Amino acid sequence: MAATTIQVPRETRDHLAELAKERGLSIGQLVEALAAEQPTAAQRAERLAADREAVRRVIGVGISDEEFDQAPDVLGNIYKIAAEKARKARGAVA
Secondary structure: OOOOOOOOOHHHHHHHHHHHHHHOOOHHHHHHHHHHOOOOHHHHHHHHHHHHHHHHHHHOOOOOHHHHHHOOOHHHHHHHHHHHHHHHHHHHHO
Protein backbone atom coordinates (compact mmCIF):
# COMPACT_ATOMS: atom_id res chain seq x y z
CA MET A 1 0.00 0.00 0.00
CA ALA A 2 1.36 3.40 -0.95
CA ALA A 3 1.58 5.91 1.89
CA THR A 4 1.02 9.65 1.75
CA THR A 5 1.52 12.64 4.00
CA ILE A 6 -1.34 14.62 5.50
CA GLN A 7 -0.61 18.03 6.99
CA VAL A 8 -2.48 18.87 10.18
CA PRO A 9 -1.85 21.35 12.98
CA ARG A 10 0.67 20.18 15.58
CA GLU A 11 -2.06 19.93 18.24
CA THR A 12 -4.06 17.60 16.01
CA ARG A 13 -1.00 15.45 15.34
CA ASP A 14 -0.28 15.22 19.07
CA HIS A 15 -3.90 14.33 19.80
CA LEU A 16 -3.87 11.60 17.13
CA ALA A 17 -0.57 10.29 18.50
CA GLU A 18 -2.04 9.99 21.99
CA LEU A 19 -5.18 8.26 20.72
CA ALA A 20 -3.07 5.87 18.65
CA LYS A 21 -0.80 5.09 21.60
CA GLU A 22 -3.81 4.34 23.83
CA ARG A 23 -5.05 1.84 21.23
CA GLY A 24 -1.67 0.31 20.48
CA LEU A 25 -1.73 1.60 16.90
CA SER A 26 0.37 3.82 14.71
CA ILE A 27 -1.11 7.18 13.72
CA GLY A 28 -1.57 5.84 10.19
CA GLN A 29 -3.47 2.81 11.48
CA LEU A 30 -5.63 5.05 13.66
CA VAL A 31 -6.47 7.40 10.78
CA GLU A 32 -7.29 4.38 8.60
CA ALA A 33 -9.61 2.98 11.29
CA LEU A 34 -11.31 6.35 11.81
CA ALA A 35 -11.82 6.78 8.07
CA ALA A 36 -13.27 3.27 7.77
CA GLU A 37 -15.89 4.17 10.41
CA GLN A 38 -17.15 7.14 8.38
CA PRO A 39 -19.02 6.15 5.21
CA THR A 40 -19.12 8.55 2.30
CA ALA A 41 -22.40 10.03 1.07
CA ALA A 42 -22.39 7.51 -1.78
CA GLN A 43 -21.85 4.62 0.65
CA ARG A 44 -24.68 5.86 2.89
CA ALA A 45 -27.00 6.16 -0.12
CA GLU A 46 -26.05 2.65 -1.24
CA ARG A 47 -26.75 1.28 2.25
CA LEU A 48 -30.09 3.09 2.40
CA ALA A 49 -31.13 1.68 -0.98
CA ALA A 50 -30.11 -1.84 0.10
CA ASP A 51 -31.96 -1.51 3.42
CA ARG A 52 -35.12 -0.30 1.70
CA GLU A 53 -34.94 -3.16 -0.78
CA ALA A 54 -34.56 -5.63 2.10
CA VAL A 55 -37.65 -4.18 3.80
CA ARG A 56 -39.62 -4.44 0.56
CA ARG A 57 -38.57 -8.07 0.19
CA VAL A 58 -39.37 -9.01 3.79
CA ILE A 59 -42.79 -7.39 3.96
CA GLY A 60 -43.67 -8.19 0.36
CA VAL A 61 -45.04 -4.72 -0.35
CA GLY A 62 -43.74 -2.31 -2.98
CA ILE A 63 -43.10 0.82 -0.94
CA SER A 64 -41.72 3.70 -3.00
CA ASP A 65 -38.77 5.79 -1.87
CA GLU A 66 -41.15 8.73 -1.49
CA GLU A 67 -43.32 6.67 0.86
CA PHE A 68 -40.25 5.69 2.89
CA ASP A 69 -39.29 9.37 3.11
CA GLN A 70 -42.76 10.30 4.38
CA ALA A 71 -42.96 7.47 6.92
CA PRO A 72 -42.50 8.31 10.59
CA ASP A 73 -39.07 7.80 12.10
CA VAL A 74 -40.04 4.77 14.19
CA LEU A 75 -36.57 4.08 15.59
CA GLY A 76 -36.02 7.76 16.35
CA ASN A 77 -39.35 7.86 18.18
CA ILE A 78 -38.40 4.76 20.20
CA TYR A 79 -35.14 6.46 21.21
CA LYS A 80 -37.05 9.59 22.27
CA ILE A 81 -39.49 7.54 24.36
CA ALA A 82 -36.64 5.60 25.99
CA ALA A 83 -34.72 8.81 26.73
CA GLU A 84 -37.79 10.40 28.31
CA LYS A 85 -38.39 7.32 30.47
CA ALA A 86 -34.72 7.33 31.54
CA ARG A 87 -34.94 11.03 32.48
CA LYS A 88 -38.10 10.40 34.51
CA ALA A 89 -36.50 7.40 36.23
CA ARG A 90 -33.45 9.48 37.17
CA GLY A 91 -35.71 12.22 38.48
CA ALA A 92 -37.58 9.72 40.65
CA VAL A 93 -34.30 8.38 42.04
CA ALA A 94 -32.71 11.78 42.68
